[in-house]
Amino acid sequence: ETGVTQTPRHLVMGMTNKKSLKCEQHLGHNAMYWYKQSAKKPLELMFVYNFKEQTENNSVPSRFSPECPNSSHLFLHLHTLQPEDSALYLCASSQDHTSSYEQYFGPGTRLTVT
Amino acid sequence: SQQGEEDPQALSIQEGENATMNCSYKTSINNLQWYRQNSGRGLVHLILIRSNEREKHSGRLRVTLDTSKKSSSLLITASRAADTASYFCALRNSGGSNYKLTFGKGTLLTVNP
Numbered sequence: 395e396t397g398v399t400q401t402p403r404h405l406v407m408g409m410t411n412k413k414s415l416k417c418e419q420h421l422g423h424n425a426m427y428w429y430k431q432s433a434k435k436p437l438e439l440m441f442v443y444n445f446k447e448q449t450e451n452n453s454v455p456s457r458f459s460p461e462c463p464n465s466s467h468l469f470l471h472l473h474t475l476q477p478e479d480s481a482l483y484l485c486a487s488s489q490d491h492t493s494s495y496e497q498y499f500g501p502g503t504r505l506t507v508t
Numbered sequence: 509s510q511q512g513e514e515d516p517q518a519l520s521i522q523e524g525e526n527a528t529m530n531c532s533y534k535t536s537i538n539n540l541q542w543y544r545q546n547s548g549r550g551l552v553h554l555i556l557i558r559s560n561e562r563e564k565h566s567g568r569l570r571v572t573l574d575t576s577k578k579s580s581s582l583l584i585t586a587s588r589a590a591d592t593a594s595y596f597c598a599l600r601n602s603g604g605s606n607y608k609l610t611f612g613k614g615t616l617l618t619v620n621p
Contacts, residue, residue: 396550436511437551437596437611450608484550494539494558494600497609499550 397421400485400500407475408508415470415503417485423498425491426468428460431482431502443468444491475507510534512580512597512612520618527584529615531597534578538602541609542571542582545594554582554595559602587619 398419407413419426428440442450443462457479459471468485482504486497512531521527531540539558543551555571557564557580564571570583584591594614601608 396552398550400550434613436613439608439610442608482548486551494556496541496553496556497551498553499543501550502548504548 396498396500398485398487398498398500400483400503402503403501404504404506406506406508407472409475409477411475412471412473414472415483415485415505417468417470417500419466419468419485419487419498419500421487421498423487423489424465425488426462426465427486427488427497428468428470429484429486431484432480437484441470442491449491472505475505477507480505480507510599510601511610512540512599514595514597514612514615516615517613518616518618520620521587523587523589523619523621525587525619527587527591527617527619529582529595529617531580531582531612532578533597533599536602537575538600540573540580541598541600542569542580543596543598543611545596545614547593551596584617587617589619589621591617592619593617 425444430438441460461469482502484502485500488497489495512533515530541556542554545551557573568585573580596614598609598611
């Protein structure tokens with residue numbers, strides 16, 4: 395256990411559905427991240443939050459909408475997704491976003507868009 | 509921002525052998541990190557090595573960094589079947605958006621019992 399939990403672990407949704415991914419960290423960290431991991435591609439950074447403020451949006455389509463109500467929780471709201479959005483979505487946290495600390499990852503949500 | 513390139517893409521060895529994976533990059537870094545990922549799971553941090561460090565150890569893991577050659581290597585000694593996983597190097601660039609950690613495509617290590 396890394397101290398970062400994600401729910402659900404698996405999600406199948408149609409292109410017209412709306413769903414949310416949840417991430418929670420119990421490490422007292424101040425920075426949280428969303429990554430997308432697709433087959434045969436490097437891990438892609440999507441969003442970065444530091445002290446609840448978004449500091450990075452890596453040109454992510456608006457059908458992905460992040461929310462960070464506090465430093466311990468991070469959500470990724472999904473709507474009208476495309477089949478190519480099927481991937482493993484990983485949440486991570488670190489002490490803060492500017493330091494040289496390592497990141498702690500959750501187990502991921504395997505998303506399938508049908 | 510740059511990403512590291514791991515080499516080889518896949519490596520298959522017998523239990524008890526050593527495994528060496530390499531990571532090359534192009535521009536200056538603040539630090540370089542190695543992560544492991546078991547199939548379909550999250551990444552687990554292994555070792556962080558800073559740009560002014562040359563070698564670090566953690567248990568059976570040894571990481572070296574050569575900033576003149578812009579490369580790093582991860583050595584796993586006396587490998588075990590449980591070491592089977594993908595291994596990624598991640599770069600934290602110096603200057604600019606140095607809070608971004610960029611990952612390579614990884615090396616898939618298979619340790620056969």
